[in-house]
Amino acid sequence: MSQSTLTPPESATPTSGGGTSVDLRGLAGRAARQGGLIVVIIALVAGFGIARPFFLDPTNLMNVLLQAAVVGILALGQTYVLLTGGIDLSIGSTVAVTAVSAGLFAQQVPAPLAILLAIGVGALCGLANGLLITVTGITPFIVTLGTMSIYAGLALIIAGGQAVYGIPVAFENALAGGVAGIPIPVFLFVVLTVVSALVLKYTIFGEYLIAIGGNSEVARLAGIRVGQHTATAYVVAGAAAGLCGAILTARLGAADPTLGADLLLTAIAATVMGGTKLAGGQGSMAGAAFGAIIIATLTAGLTSLNVQAFYQQVAVGAAIILALLVDQVARSRKA
Amino acid sequence: MSEAVSQAVSEPAEEPARGSTGSGTHRVPALEVRDLSKSFPGVKALEGVGFAAYAGEVHTLLGENGAGKSTLLKTVFGVQRPDSGEILVDGKPVSFTEPSDAMAVGIAMVHQELSLVSEVTAIQNLVLGRERRRLGVIDWREARRRATAALERLRFDAPIDVPVSRLSVAQQQLVELARAISTDARIIIMDEPTASLTSAESERLFEVIEDLRSAGTAVIYVSHRLKEVLDLSDRVTALRDGCLVGTKRRSEIASEDDLVQMMVGRELAALGVSGSGAEPGEEGLRVEGVSVPGVVDDVSFAVRRGEVVGLAGMVGAGRTELARAVIGADRRSSGEVYVQGERVRIKRPGDAIAAGIALLTEDRKHQGLALDMTTASNVTLMDPPGRGGLLSRRRQKAVATEALKPLNTKMQVDKPVRTLSGGNQQKVVLARWLRTESNVFIFDEPTRGIDVGAKGEIHAIMRGLADAGKAVLMISSDLPEVLAMSDRVLVMRRGRVVAELDRDEATEESVVRHAAAE
Structure with missing residues (x-):
């Protein structure tokens, strides 16, 4: 993956720390931050590979990417929202609603349509968030905290309180299968990362999201329809969550209405690790994707070392803080 | 160029002529800065700067934007650490890591950007x-x-x-x-305290400064208003491009021109940008019966093409609110807007832009710029160049560079605006609005807090717009500016336009009388 040209300049804060300069220059040029993240991924993979050679097995590595895909797609969606200076706490619950919807649709309609419908349900959840936020003026944190609970409840109501089984094989194959050895979710993850990075740098929509997050009053006075663009960001985040819901239902062969909280926090972690500011106005799609990969690698690697799940949580948390700390030090040295 | 100034540089530590309550010949300065240097990536902000301020003295720091005043003040107040050099308080070397350290030894600072x-x-x-x-x-x-x-x-x-x-x-x-x-505090730093004050408010501040001086406080004062500097200062230290030009006693300074020369090392045309004298043309902007509950009360006025109309009044008279209501940034309860004789419906700022009205806001940082975005993005904010929703970064850069060219400035357009000096940030805002080719330009406090050189440029731009047939409305609290620039002056008081003065009628007295009368 050569992400170097896709990284928006806003996030291209050259960080001299955190890796060998040879690697940085070779891999990422201006986007040294992404370079740093890649170095971390390589180091992690190498480390775990030395300890457990089977970790380097292509099948295992692909499996790690598969784990990263769902969180990664979710993190991409969240990045759109964070760029505007908002946050969407409901994406985890949206995954639950859409997973259940996908399961139920799959029993009625052809697989491709069921997938599209799931994405549509996710987009609707996002639209509700976006409209509530822009029309009422209530802060995104509060609105999505509310809808997080509402959507989680809806998922359970629709599913009748239990998992939805009987997912048609055609549906499972449509999303859980693979092409040329690459699982479809991984393929989607890579494509969406590239597309999102391009959207951010080379579309007016992306430019406006950054402007709104940077200074919404300035954006408004420049004639930008702030509400409309902000709401669209939530729709994108919801649609991304919808795709994740469909993927999970296909992979598990059942729709679990209790999915959610875990995914939300991991997705936010991946996003901030990738250099997106919670205050808005600065962010990186490639960074979010790399963040998701780092977390998945760490989790898989620790599992391969037989580290208990409880300790894994501690390690992932420490990694998030460490990543931001390194970034901070690099920045302050620059200043 | 700077010959005269350099010669006149008295030894920086020399005692002030006025306000010497000390007894001995060798008083210790309340604050002394020696050989201070500070660099930022790519920029030498300060190079070997030194000055001394004594108790009971008003010591003015003078310099154009980017001369290093702000950096100097920040290091003295512990916001930034110098790379080298010494700061002494009462003759003892101090080292600050945070503003609280500076406060602990009796230094207080009034920030230019509000810090409340x-x-x-x-x-x-x-x-x-x-x-x-x-x-x-x-x-x-x-x-x-x-x-x-x-x-x-x-x-x-x-x-x-x-x-x-x-x-x-x-x-x-x-x-x-x-x-x-x-x-x-025994040492008070004031960074452009009068930038947003009306003349009456400034007068009160000057009285307080007099009190502080008599009470033995060392006041370090920064202002771009030269008259103030002459009235207040005991001594003046000038900086240019991060270097010390020198310190002069008030008695060695004859006029504002001397100050300008210290600052820029050249003579500047005085603030004499007069009206064009040309006959203004047809109506450019007409506003009828605009009201915003509680702030603007049934205001009507017109600005003709080729005309600069000054909008004067006390702060709080409703001038900014009027402008914001006209362009649809704030909701108005009534009122209509006409551009070149045609009624335009303005509900939101985008409508005003489409109708050819540009508002350059007062508060650059909060209403003018997205600081983390690049100069190019900021300049092209309202219409990023591209097709079908796609954005061409290459053309964006080219457009921004082109838009900045007439503003006589050099900057890399792909760097975040945050890294620019105040004057250049103002130019970025200007470039954005100038390229809209609007027919009506509303400037809200266009020269607040910027130096004489840049002020002159902005005045010339406003006049140039008028000469090119635009209607220009200028909100300003700087009375000399209003009088020098305006073909006509509107005075607002308590949400109403209470007077319209022609060029001949508009004097400092008449404007103040209308603005303040009850």
Whole structure:
């Protein structure tokens, strides 16, 4: 993956720390931050590979990417929202609603349509968030905290309180299968990362999201329809969550209405690790994707070392803080 | 070029002529800076700068934007650490890592950019960080007493129990001043304290500065208003491009021209950008019956093409609110807007832009720029170049570079605006609006807080727009500016336009009389 040209300049804060300069220059040029993240991924993979050679097995590595895909797609969606200076706490619950919807649709309609419908349900959840936020003026944190609970409840109501089984094989194959050895979710993850990075740098929509997050009053006075663009960001985040819901239902062969909280926090972690500011106005799609990969690698690697799940949580948390700390030090040295 | 100035440089540590209450010939300066240097990536902000301020002295720092004044003040106040050099307080070397260290030795600072906590009251802001406790809890009665006393000295007449965000910029500035005064600091740094004050408010501030001087406080003063500098200063130290030009006693300075020469090393044409004299053309902007409940009351006026109309008034008279209501940034309860004789429906700022009205806001940082975005993005904010929703970064850069060219400035357009100096940031805002090719330009305090050189350029731009047949409305609290620039002057008071003065009728007295009369 050569992400170097896709990284928006806003996030291209050259960080001299955190890796060998040879690697940085070779891999990422201006986007040294992404370079740093890649170095971390390589180091992690190498480390775990030395300890457990089977970790380097292509099948295992692909499996790690598969784990990263769902969180990664979710993190991409969240990045759109964070760029505007908002946050969407409901994406985890949206995954639950859409997973259940996908399961139920799959029993009625052809697989491709069921997938599209799931994405549509996710987009609707996002639209509700976006409209509530822009029309009422209530802060995104509060609105999505509310809808997080509402959507989680809806998922359970629709599913009748239990998992939805009987997912048609055609549906499972449509999303859980693979092409040329690459699982479809991984393929989607890579494509969406590239597309999102391009959207951010080379579309007016992306430019406006950054402007709104940077200074919404300035954006408004420049004639930008702030509400409309902000709401669209939530729709994108919801649609991304919808795709994740469909993927999970296909992979598990059942729709679990209790999915959610875990995914939300991991997705936010991946996003901030990738250099997106919670205050808005600065962010990186490639960074979010790399963040998701780092977390998945760490989790898989620790599992391969037989580290208990409880300790894994501690390690992932420490990694998030460490990543931001390194970034901070690099920045302050620059200043 | 700077020959004369350099020769006249007295030894920096020389004692001030005025206000010498000290006895011996060798008084120790309250604050002394020696050989201070500070670099930022790619920029040498300060190089071997030194000056000394004595107790009972008003010491002015002079320099164009980017000369290094702000950096110097920040290092003295502990916001930034110098790369090398010494700071001495009462002759003892000090080293600050944080502003609280500077405060601890008796230094207070009035910041140019407001530094109040906007959601809490004036009282809370005044005692912030210096709350006195009784039985472990904040003694609010004592805090109120302290705050009221400081604010009374400035004859502050706004409510002190509401969040400061509800106060006007000028009122907030007074709170900021009161905070510095109430610390009983022996060294007070004031970075352009009058930038947003009306002349009456400034007068009060000057009285307070006189009091401080007599009480033996060392006041370090920064202002671009040369008249003020002449009136107030005991000594003046000038900086240019991060280097020390020199320090002069007030008695060695004959006129504003001398100050300008110290600052820029060349003579500048005085603030004599007069009206064009040409006959203004047809109507450019007409506003009828605009009201915003509580702030603007049934205002009507017109600006013809080729004309600069000044909009004067006390801060809080409703001028900014009027402009914002006209362009649809704030809701108006009534009123219609006509551009070149045709009625335009304006509900939101985008409508105003489409109708050819540009508003250059007062507060650059909060209403003018997205600081983390690049210059190119900021310049092209309202219409990023591209097709079908796609954005061409290459053309964006080219467009921005092109738009900045006439503004006589050099900057890399792909760097964040945050890294630019105040003057250049102002030019980025200008470039954005100039390229809209609007027919109507509304400038809100266009030269607030910028140096003489840049001020002249902006005046020339405004005049140029008028000469090119645009209608220009200029809101300004700088009376000499209003008088020098305007073909006509409108005066607002309490939300209404109370006077319209022709060029011949508009004098400092007449404008102030209308603005203040009851």
